[in-house]
Amino acid sequence: MTAAKIIMNEIKGYHNFVKFLIVLVSAGAVASLARFVFGLGVTTNLNDTFPWGLWISFDVVTAVPLAAGAFTLGAIVHCFHIKKLEPLVRPAIVTGFLGYSLVSVGLLLDLGQPHRGWHTLVYWNPHSPMFEVSMCIMAYSTVLFLEFLSPVCEKFGYHVPLRLLRTIEMPLVIAAASISTLHQSSLGTFFLIAVDKLHSLWYNPLLPLLFWISAMCAGISIIIVEATMSHKWMGQPDESELLETLAKILPYVLTLYLTAKLFSLFALTEGPLFDRPGLVALFAVEMIAGVLAPLVMLMNGSVRENNRLRSTAAWLVITGVILNRFNVSMFGMMEKGTMYYPSFIESVVTIGIIAAHILFFVLIAKYFPIFEHHPETVDYSIPDTFHKTGKGHAAPAKGVGSEA
Amino acid sequence: MSDLTNDFSKNKAFLIDMTKCTGCRGCQVACKQWNQLEAEKTEFFTGEGYQNPPLMSEYTFTRIKFRDYEKNGQNEFAFYKEMCMHCNDPACASVCPVGAFVKTKKGPVTYDAKRCIGCRFCMVACPFGVPKYEWSKAFPLVRKCTGCYSRVKEGQKPACATTCPSAITYGNRDEMIKEANKRIATRPEKYLKKLYGAEEAGGTSVIYLTALPFDELGFKHVTKRPLPSYTWQALRLVPGIFLTVGGSLSLLSWFTHRKDRLKKEAEQRDASEKAPKEES
Amino acid sequence: MTNHWIDLKNSDAILAIGCNPAENHPISFKWIEAAMDNGGKLLAVDPRFTRTASKADHYAQIRPGTDIAYLGGMINYALQNNLTHKEYVAEYTNASFIVNDKFEFEEGIFCAFDDQEKTYDPKAWAYEVDAAGVARRDKSLQDPRCVYQQMKKHFSRYSVDMVCSVTGTNKDDYLAVAKAFCATGRPDKAGTILYAMGITQSTHGTQNVRAVAMLQMLLGNIGIAGGGVNALRGESNVQGSTDYGLLFHILPGYLKSPEYDNVDLKAYLDKWTPKTKDPKSANWWGNTPKYTVSLLKAWYGDNATPENSFCYDYLPKRSGNYSFVKLMEKMGRGELQGLVCMGQNPAVGGPDSLATRDALGKLDWLVTVDLWETETSIFWKRPGVNPKEIKTEVFMLPAASSVEKEGSISNSGRWAQWRYKAAEPVGEAKSDLWIIDKFFQGVRKAYQKGGVFPEPVTKLAWNYGNHEEPDVHLVAKEINGYFTKDTTIVDKDKTLEFKKGDQVPMFKYLQDDGSTVSGCWIYCGSYTKDGNQMARRDAADPTGLGMFPKWSWCWPVNRRIIYNRASVNPDGIPYNAKRAVIAWDLVEKKWKGDVPDGPWPPLNDKEGKHPFIMVPEGHGRLYALDLKDGPFPEHYEPIESPAKNLFSRTQTNPAVKIPANMTSDTNKYPFIGTTYRMTEHWQAGAMTRSLPWLVELVPTMFVEISETLARTKGVNNGDQVRITTERGSIEAKALVTSRLKPFNVQGKMVEQVGLPWHFGYAGLATGDSGNVLTPSVGCANTSIPEFKAFLCNIEKGGKRA
16 A cells, blocks of 8 residues: 555544544644735734734744653752652654754744744844843753654664663753743743833843743643543543642742742732733633642642542642743733734634644654653663553553553 | 954944924935835824824834824923833844844844744734734734935935934034033923933933923833843843753752662672572 | 014014914024024914914914004004104104195094995095195194004004904913014114914905005014014015916016006106105116116017107006916806916815815816816816816826926025036926927927017027027026126216126116116026125025125115114114114224115105105105005904904995805804915825825824814814815815914904815825815905905714824
C-alpha cells in the first residue's frame, strides 16, 4: 500500500472525537489561508485601537504559560529530585513542545511579515522584551525539541543519538528552567511599557514576577488535568498518587502568587483601582475563582486525593491564568468606551490551534512512548529496546490511543 | 534601538502654538502630498466641527482634531494637530524586536520598513497612539509620520511646518522651548502655563502651546518618565536572573543527586570488592 | 486693497467684517497674528462664529444684510465720543465742503428720486459752489450744511441701542468692538478694516463699502501703515481681472466703458474726464485722455491715428447693464446665441442656479474653457434633464492650470507677481493666452472674408510673436507700454529722450497724441527697460513695515500704500513716526519711504497737493457725489428680510428694482439664509471637488444650523435636510453647532441657515448647489447679487434621506 493509503486507513480507525479534531484543525488551516488572501484587516477585528487581539492574547500570552509544565516539572523532578513524579515529565514535555510550536504558528499568522520572522536573529534590540522573548522561545523550542527527541529515538531505536541526549539531559533541564523563567516573566515585561494604558488593577512593576509564578501554577495545573484526562479518555495509567504529590506543591506556588499580587496591588500601584466596574468584576473572578478558591480547596487533603475535586481545582487555576492573561493583554488595555471582540476567522484559527494541540498530543501519545514509565530501577544507560513496565499499574483500558 | 544621546537640545523640534492654528488643514494636505498618501473615503464630518478623517491611520499621518463647544457662555472653536511626537527616548524604538525605529541625531524618529516584521508592539507601546497599521494589505507594515526626515536631512523644514502660515515653528529643541516659554511670559492671559510635549514621555520633539486645558483639546495624559525605563528596569535583570536560576538549579541538582552518586559509588565499590572475593 | 497683505502686521486693531480671513485667506493669518503678537486686536463681526472668530479678541454676531447699521453705529460712536482724527478729517476729507441747499433726506430717501424709474439724479447732491465754480468750504466744520454736520446728523440716528436691535448684536459685544476699533482714531494708532463678499454681496453692497471707507477716513486710517480699506479678493487673480477691465462697465485700468451717448472720442473724454479748479488738487483722472489714447494705440497700433480718433469708433458702445445677472436673464429669454465661459461656472457660481441652468439650454452654442468638466459644461446632462431635449452645441476646451503657464497674478494688495511655467499642460490643455490667440485668429480670418463691420477685429494690432504659444512677455510689455516714435519729454528740471520702441518708465509719461502705447495704464512701470519688474524677488525691507519695495511690482508705480500723503500732516511729518510710510526730508527736499502718492511737496508747500488724488476735489469723500443710491450709506433691509426697517419707512434700497421670485413671507420662509466659502473648497468647486485630499476633508454638501433650530426641527448632526427658498430647493447634510445662533430681531429670535456654495453635480464629490436658493437681485451700483441675505425654510428629511 502507498503511504497515503496507510495514513488514510489509520485515520479511518480513529475515534470520532479525533476525527472531529481533524475537522477543527482543517477549518483553522482554511481560516489561516484567508488571513493571507484577504489580509489582517478584513479577516480580523484588529484595528489601530486594538492592534493585538485574540491571537496574541491567547495564542501567545496565554498558550506560553499553559505550556509551562515542561520546565516546572523538569525542575521539580530532576533538580529537586522528586523522582517519583518522573512519569509525568514526558507528557509535560510533549505538551510543552506542542504548545510552543503552536505559539509559533499563531505568531506567524499574526505577524504582518511572517516571512521576515528570521529578522530577530539578525537585527538585534536587547532593549526590547519581544526580542528577548523571541530569542528565548527559539532557544527553548530547541531544548524542548531535543527533549522530545528522546522518545522518538527510543521508538525508532536510534541508540547513539539517544546516549547523547541522555548525557545532556541535566543541562537541558536547567537550561529549560532558566530560559523559561526569562520568557515567562518577559511576557509580563511586555506590558510594563503600557504604563498609561493598562489598568491599575494589573499594572505594576512586579508584573514579570507575577507572570512567572502564575506560569508555574498553570504548568502544574495543566499536568494534573492532562494526566487525569489521558487516564480517563486515552487509557493511560492512573497517576493519582503522583498527582496528589503535585497537588501538594501547587498551593505553595499559589500562595506565593497571592502574596506577590497583594503586595504589588497595595504597595506598588498608583492610580485608581475601582473606577471601572467591568474590570473590577473581571479582576474579582480572576482572583477568587482562579487563585483563592483553588488555594483553599487544595489545602484540604481530601480534595487533593479526590480525582474530580483535584481536577476541578486545577481547572480553576487554569481558568484563572487564562483570565489573567486576557485581563492584562486585552480587557485591562481597553480604554473606557472602546471594545474589541474577535472575529469569526480569528476564533476559528484559535480553536483550530487548540484542537491541533489536543490532536497532535493524542497522536504522539499513540505512536511514541510517552506515557510508559521510567521507574528508578530502570537502567538509564543505553537500552537496546524499550521495555514497557507494568509495575503497579493497570493495563491500558480500551480507549482512544491504544487501538489501531 | 534608540540613538541614546542624552542631549536633545540641538535636535530639531516643532513648536506648535494651537492658539495660532486656524484649523485650515494645510498641514494635513501637505503631509499627504509629500508622503503620497491616499485620501480616505469620508461621507460627512467625523467628529466636531469640520473634522476629517475620523482618526490618524495608515493613510493619515497627521490630523487636526476639532473642538466645537461652549464654555462659560463663550464659543470655543479650537484645534489640535495630532502627529508623531518624535520622543527623545521613544517607546516604539525600545520595544521593536528588530530595531526598526531609530531616533536620528537630527530629531525625527524614523521607521525602517525593510526591517519590520509587523508585530505591532510599537502600536501597543506608544503612549500617544501614533503608529498605525496597513490593515488593507495582506503583508502589512507600520505607518507613521516620518518627521519628514528626507527633507530635514537636506536642511529643509517638514512639509507641515513649511505650509503652516503661523502656528508651526521648526528649529532646535532648546530654542523652541525657550520661545514657548517666552510666549507664555509675554502673554500670560492667552496661554495655559504648561507646555505639552516638553516633559511627556521623558521629553518629545513636539512642543505644544495651548489656551485651553489639555484634556479639553484631546491631549492624552502621558507619564513624564521615558517609557523605555519602565521596561528596562525589568529587562536589565535578565542576565542576572538567567545566571541565578541556572546557577541555583545546578547547585541544587548537584546536591540532590549527591546521595544517588554516593550510593552508586558505594555500589560500584561493593561490586568491585565483591567480585575479587567471589573469585578467590 | 489700499494697503497690502503684509501691512496687516502693522495694525493695532483689525476689524474683519463680512469676511473670514482664517478660512478664505489662510496665509493672511500669518500677518494678522503678527499684529496680534504685537498687541493688535482682532475683531470679528460675522453671522457665524467662524475659524476667524475663534482667534479673535472680540466676536460680535451680526444679522446678514445689516452692515450699514453696524458700521453706521461705529461712525456715530466715533463722532459722539470724539474719537476721530480731527486734523485728518478737516484737512484731507470733504468734511468741510458745503452741500447745496436743495439736498435733503427724508424717511430713507435722498432728494431727487424718481419713483417710477427707481433712480436718483446725483447732480442734486452736488457741492455748493461759489461764483468761480469752486466748492464752498467751512474749515471749522460748524456750518450746518457742511458735510461733517450733515453726516453727523445722518448718523445720529444710529445709536448703539437702535443699531443692536437691527443687527441683533449683543450690546456688550458691540461696544467692545466699537471701543477697540475706534481707539485707532489716534494719530499713533492704526486700524484696518478687512472685508470681502459679506460686505459686497448685498443690494446695498457699494454703500456697505462706503460705510467702511467713511469710518476709516474719520479715524484717519487711510494711507497709513496698518490701516486702509482692504478688500480680500476672492480669487487669486481677480484683482488682475478687474485691473484689466473684465467687468462689463470698465476698460483696462478702470477707464469707463463707452456708452451709446459717448458718440465720439471727444464726447467720451469730455464726459469722463473730471475737471477741477483747485490748483492743489492733482485730479489724477484728469489724465484720462492720455490713458485712453494709449490704450487705443495698444489695441489698434498704427491703425489708430489722431485723424480717426485712434479708432475709437471701433469700440462697442454699451447701452445698459450687461452684468452677469442681466446676461443670464437675457440668455433665459433666448436672446443670446452663444456664450463663452472661460474659467467660470455660472451653473454653480451665479445666483438662482436653476434658472441659469435652464437658460444655458436656450443657447445655440456654448464654449467652456476649464481644467475639469464643470457643471456648466455638462449642464445638458445634469440630473433630471433629458439631453435629447437640449439643442445647445457644447464645446469644452481643456485649459492649462496656473502652474502650467507663465504670467503674472495680481493679488489683493495690487502686487503683480510674475510666475514661471513649472510644468507642461496635461494632454491637450492649452493656456488661456493660446486659446484667445486662436479664437482671434479664427474670428479675424472669418471677418476677412466679409461680414458686418469687420474693422474692429481686422484692424486690431496683434503682435505677440510668431510661435505657436503667444509670447506673454510681449503682452506684458505692451501692457506697460512703449513709445511709438522718438519722443522728448521735459519733466520739471529733467529732459528725457526716448527712442521709438522704448518701454515707458511710468504712466506720467503717457501721452494723448498717439506717441505712446499702453495696454493698461496702471501697469505702466511694470515692464521697463530694466526688465520685468514683476519678476523681482529682492526680499529687502528697509522700513521694516513689510513693504518689500523690490519684491515684484505693484500698481500704481510700485506704491505699496496708496493715499499715503494722508499718513503725514500738511507739513509732511508722519503722524506716527514709529510707522512712517513716507516722510518729507527737508534737506533733500524729497520724500523718503514708500513711493509717495504724488511726488509733490507736502500740502502746506505752495507746490503741495491734497492726498486723495483720484477724486477731482482731492479730498476723501465722506459724502459721495456719484453713486446710484445716495451720498451717505443708509440702512435698508435686504430684499428678503424677516424684519421691518427700523430706520425709516423705506424697507429696501429704493434704487433696486425687486424682481419676481423674491418674497419676505416669513410664514413660508421663516429663517435667514446666507452663503459662504470654506478653506477646503474653492468657489464653484471645479478646482477642488475632484481632488481626493480635499474631498476627504469636506466630502459633501452640508448646511450649518444652530442647536436650537436643530431641536425645533428634530434634526441631529449628520441628518439629511431639505432647504427651500422662492427660487428652489436643495438637500444637504446638517451640521449642528453652537457657533450659529439665532438673531434677536426686534424681540423675536430668528434662526439662520448657513450654506457653503461649493457643490454641484460634476466632479468627484457632488452635492446640491447652495446657489439654487439665492436671489439674483443685486447692488444698485454693481449688480452683484445679494447672496448673503435671503429667506429660507428647512425641514428634516428629503428624497435622499
